[in-house]
Amino acid sequence: GADLSxxxxxxxxxxxxxxxxxxxxxxxxxxxxxxAYTTADGQPVCQECAA
Incomplete structure (x- = not known):
């Protein structure tokens, strides 16, 4: 890759x-x-992870 230092x-x-x-x-x-949904213990899950 390029040196961006x-x-x-x-x-x-x-x-x-x-x-x-x-x-x-x-x-x-x-x-x-x-x-996408919230788990039984209240944790949110996004659509990508739910797929």
């Missing part, structure tokens, strides 16, 4: 929004429209 990069991190959740299977932050 002399390149500057910046990432802006924003807090999780009220319409987002953390999938209990893949641990990614997803929009609530991606919620």
């Amino acid at each position: 002399n390149e500057d990069s910046s990432v802006t991190v924003i807090p999780m929004q009220g319409d987002e959740f953390i999938c209990s299977e893949c641990f990614l932050v997803k929009h609530r429209s991606q919620l």
Whole structure:
């Protein structure tokens, strides 16, 4: 790959929004429209993990 050691990069991190959740299977932050179901103990699972 290319040597990017002399390149500057910046990432802006924003807090999780009220319409987002953390999938209990893949641990990614997803929009609530991606919620497949909630487990018996209340843990959310996204559509990708539920497939």
